[in-house]
Amino acid sequence: MSFDDAYDALTDHDDDARWAYGTGFSDPLAGVPTAVPDGVDPADLAAYCLMLGDDALVMSHRLQQWVTRAPELEDEMALANIGLDLLGQARLLLSRAGEVEQAGIEQAGFENAGGPARDEDALAYLRDPADFRNVRLAERADEDFAHLVARLLVFATWRLALLDRLTSSRDPVLAAIGAKGVKEATYHREYAAGWVVRLGDGTDLSHTRMRAAVDAVEPPAGELFEPHEVELRLAAAGVAVDPSALREEYDGVLAEVHRVATLPPPPPFEAATVGAGRDGVHGPELVEILNEMQELARAVPGGVW
Amino acid sequence: MTDERVFEETIAKDQRVEPRDWMPDGYRRTMIRQIAQHAHSEIIGMQPEGAWITRAPTLRRKAILLAKVQDEAGHGLYLYSAAETLGADRGDLTRRLIEGRQKYSSIFNYPTLTFADVGVIGWLVDGAAICNQVPLCRSSYGPYARAMIRICKEESFHQRQGYELLMTMMRGTPAQREMVQDATDRWWWPSLMMFGPPDEESPNSAQSMAWKIKRHSNDELRQRFVDMSVPQAEALGVTLPDPALRWNPGRDHYDFGEIDWAEFKRVISGGGPMNAERLAHRRRADEDGAWVREAAAAHAAKRAEARA
Numbered sequence: 001m002s003f004d005d006a007y008d009a010l011t012d013h014d015d016d017a018r019w020a021y022g023t024g025f026s027d028p029l030a031g032v033p034t035a036v037p038d039g040v041d042p043a044d045l046a047a048y049c050l051m052l053g054d055d056a057l058v059m060s061h062r063l064q065q066w067v068t069r070a071p072e073l074e075d076e077m078a079l080a081n082i083g084l085d086l087l088g089q090a091r092l093l094l095s096r097a098g099e100v101e102q103a104g105i106e107q108a109g110f111e112n113a114g115g116p117a118r119d120e121d122a123l124a125y126l127r128d129p130a131d132f133r134n135v136r137l138a139e140r141a142d143e144d145f146a147h148l149v150a151r152l153l154v155f156a157t158w159r160l161a162l163l164d165r166l167t168s169s170r171d172p173v174l175a176a177i178g179a180k181g182v183k184e185a186t187y188h189r190e191y192a193a194g195w196v197v198r199l200g201d202g203t204d205l206s207h208t209r210m211r212a213a214v215d216a217v218e219p220p221a222g223e224l225f226e227p228h229e230v231e232l233r234l235a236a237a238g239v240a241v242d243p244s245a246l247r248e249e250y251d252g253v254l255a256e257v258h259r260v261a262t263l264p265p266p267p268p269f270e271a272a273t274v275g276a277g278r279d280g281v282h283g284p285e286l287v288e289i290l291n292e293m294q295e296l297a298r299a300v301p302g303g304v305w
Numbered sequence: 306m307t308d309e310r311v312f313e314e315t316i317a318k319d320q321r322v323e324p325r326d327w328m329p330d331g332y333r334r335t336m337i338r339q340i341a342q343h344a345h346s347e348i349i350g351m352q353p354e355g356a357w358i359t360r361a362p363t364l365r366r367k368a369i370l371l372a373k374v375q376d377e378a379g380h381g382l383y384l385y386s387a388a389e390t391l392g393a394d395r396g397d398l399t400r401r402l403i404e405g406r407q408k409y410s411s412i413f414n415y416p417t418l419t420f421a422d423v424g425v426i427g428w429l430v431d432g433a434a435i436c437n438q439v440p441l442c443r444s445s446y447g448p449y450a451r452a453m454i455r456i457c458k459e460e461s462f463h464q465r466q467g468y469e470l471l472m473t474m475m476r477g478t479p480a481q482r483e484m485v486q487d488a489t490d491r492w493w494w495p496s497l498m499m500f501g502p503p504d505e506e507s508p509n510s511a512q513s514m515a516w517k518i519k520r521h522s523n524d525e526l527r528q529r530f531v532d533m534s535v536p537q538a539e540a541l542g543v544t545l546p547d548p549a550l551r552w553n554p555g556r557d558h559y560d561f562g563e564i565d566w567a568e569f570k571r572v573i574s575g576g577g578p579m580n581a582e583r584l585a586h587r588r589r590a591d592e593d594g595a596w597v598r599e600a601a602a603a604h605a606a607k608r609a610e611a612r613a
Contacts, residue, residue, distance in 0.1 A: 071594025080375035202600025304477040
């Protein structure tokens, strides 16, 4: 390493091992065929990609809000890491939604045929709350660290089960996104479960807070297993996952984590009292998230970043 | 050979002092202070840019920024670990930080007003940090020197990403170009202050040079940074806010104007625009997380007891 020019000294790339994560980033979609599978309505497939993409985008936003205020540096790292994983999944899924949506427009010969597809940024920054398709769980604000890990446990357990099944989707793009996501969600679930156990078993105070958190977060989670008609149609076509099929795995994992954490068994799901996020019905919390996320992108029309 | 003689020979031969080696108390104290201040700077430095993660205007920029702030947490961790090899305790160092008893780089006491600040911090602040830190890869203290190699690699990545953001914005709208110029105007002088007081007023330098935990003087590094930055500013198309800045063929360096050392002293001793807020934010995170850390310790103790 030369020390005469500080920047020059840093431009040698023959020692990848010095980088924390290596420098060999690979594209999970390289070589994957992108045509819409036969017999599948592109509008359905686009809607489905938005559902899974918005879940990841909105959940990632909530995790980003924890960066610089986690209990330990290790948790700053972990939460940023999980937020990055979900952001990466969101980018793949939103990009796919835009491409497939455009393919549908071309196929139907609509008047906006021949135009550019909406890209990941158009979909993330230029849609209004009612056009977001994420589950309500993703948008919830966390009152404290116990709420965060309770919510992350529910989200990651459900998403891991979903992505795992998505690996055998007839749509090669969704299958590849699933395969990438399984490795990530496995860690997300492990991280969250580890903290639920530590807080549940730790001190009287942490036990009380952990219990309050699961009582607040878990009962409304029934929405995660309610299939939307788009999911049912695509599941029948071998493309999507019917979320009601994920319930058994979810129940098993949650029961085991509660047991090890010395918490009472998971509370039952409550009947839905609010509209479904999958239909674009959201609370003020999503409005707050989008105000923050979209503020700058919308404030500079024609800006390039 | 006495312990002291072994230590002196190690330094003279440009070899590394390792944690189990004998070292003078003053060397140990100075290293702990230097590494801790560096670690604190990484952790406090997460805040000015961290504030823009949720508002980043594209998903790509959001991912880059989130990864960068995560890197800074990682740098803090390596550095606290390096300090612990000298017998320091991370919890104690954190208390010293949030009680204002140990310093961090004063650059982080300035606010980030627009997204161009994210780019300028990468270009100038990380650039200045690189100039300061590349020589530290040869610090006589082994664990610090090795941590610095990885940190410098990652910093250079951040520097290039910041500069690339600015290049992109300069190709955008007039409002965006104004943002870049405005951010450059605000960060240029504080970046020059990152190299510390002028040599004649730098109290710890002589001993640190002798111990080879410092390799170049403050003014030498500052000059190097100015010389590197001027052509980069020209390529970018921004003006550096210093009318006295001009090439001096006699010296083979750029001359530059007088730094406002009164401002430097004010900011480093707590009077900067964001000092109170930066520390309050860190203190709040520490206090809010106390019950979580206590729970983790209690759980670990129960586990250990069950195994025994």
